[in-house]
Amino acid sequence: MLRGMNQIKEKAQEAKANFGKNRIRWIDLKDGDIALLRFITDQEDIIQAEMHSVKKMTPRGEFFIKEYCKSQDNQPCELCAQGVPTSPMYFMWAYVYDIMRRQQNPRLARFPDAEKWERVVVKDIPFFKEAVNGPAIFRIGPGKDQKYKNMLVNFADEYGTLCDRDYKLVRTGGAKETTDYSLIAKDPKKASKEVLQAKKDVPELADVVSGKIKSLDGEELEQSEPGKAATDPAELF
Numbered sequence: 691m692l693r694g695m696n697q698i699k700e701k702a703q704e705a706k707a708n709f710g711k712n713r714i715r716w717i718d719l720k721d722g723d724i725a726l727l728r729f730i731t732d733q734e735d736i737i738q739a740e741m742h743s744v745k746k747m748t749p750r751g752e753f754f755i756k757e758y759c760k761s762q763d764n765q766p767c768e769l770c771a772q773g774v775p776t777s778p779m780y781f782m783w784a785y786v787y788d789i790m791r792r793q794q795n796p797r798l799a800r801f802p803d804a805e806k807w808e809r810v811v812v813k814d815i816p817f818f819k820e821a822v823n824g825p826a827i828f829r830i831g832p833g834k835d836q837k838y839k840n841m842l843v844n845f846a847d848e849y850g851t852l853c854d855r856d857y858k859l860v861r862t863g864g865a866k867e868t869t870d871y872s873l874i875a876k877d878p879k880k881a882s883k884e885v886l887q888a889k890k891d892v893p894e895l896a897d898v899v900s901g902k903i904k905s906l907d908g909e910e911l912e913q914s915e916p917g918k919a920a921t922d923p924a925e926l927f
Contacts, residue, residue: 712905714898715826717784719861721869722792724817728856728881730825730889731782733846739899740776742769756829758900777831780839781899783892784828785885787856790817825888825906827898828859830871841873854878 717725741756759776760767770776790812797804807818832839846852856876863869881889897903 712907714893714904714906715786715822715824717786717789717826717828717859719789719859719871720792721861721864723861724790725859726787726789726856727784727826727828727859728787728885729782729784729828729852730885730892731784731895732851732853733842735782735895736842737781737895737899738778739781741779742774742776744769744774763900779829779831780842781895782828782852783825783889783895785888786822786824786826789820789822791820792817794818795820823884825892833871838871845873845875849875849878853881 717727719725740759740762742759743754744757745752745754756779757769759770761770790810791807794809795804795807795818798806807820810817810819830838830842833841842852849855855878858874858876860872860874861869862872891906893903893906
């Protein structure tokens with residue numbers, strides 16, 4: 691129980707400081723957004739998993755999430771029993787430096803104390819810079835005609851690794867039917883100590899994909915359904 695405005699304000703500041711501190715982040719881009727990142731999962735450790743697409747309703751509207759198909763682990767899958775189809779997706783850990791957003795932080799509309807992103811201009815285009823500087827899950831489907839799968843394969847074949855340079859990930863298009871992603875390779879350079887530390891610290895990728903854990907410190911799911919993603923990102927690549 692909190693008593694008095696001072697305690698209430700202190701609690702609000704504490705919640706603001708701790709928001710998302712240990713949560714597992716998934717790279718979530720909107721139309722026109724650009725992420726600068728470095729992969730910390732290399733080609734031999736990329737995970738391909740069959741995922742169900744499930745519709746969810748929230749006060750902010752309808753969206754879809756991906757849920758892991760438990761039949762891959764020889765377990766009964768309620769979604770398979772309901773006839774919900776699966777599709778393959780590829781998962782990697784990445785270290786995200788910044789995300790250049792076309793829109794200001796949407797949390798500000800509901801939480802005035804939420805972080806306000808810095809406004810910057812790049813080549814005469816205004817962006818709002820979200821400084822991430824931490825690990826996140828890069829998730830993508832094969833794409834039309836295997837476009838996104840081949841994109842990763844081609845980079846791995848050309849460079850012999852996916853982890854020797856930074857990449858720029860760009861999304862164009864708002865609707866699912868018109869959405870396109872581009873991955874642009876930068877020149878090779880040594881990984882920073884922050885990137886190397888994140889690579890050591892992140893939980894096992896397979897445990898995140900399967901929904902076994904839900905936080906960066908490896909905390910296990912307690913009261914949620916097995917197979918449910920550790921975080922429910924609305925963004926579907």
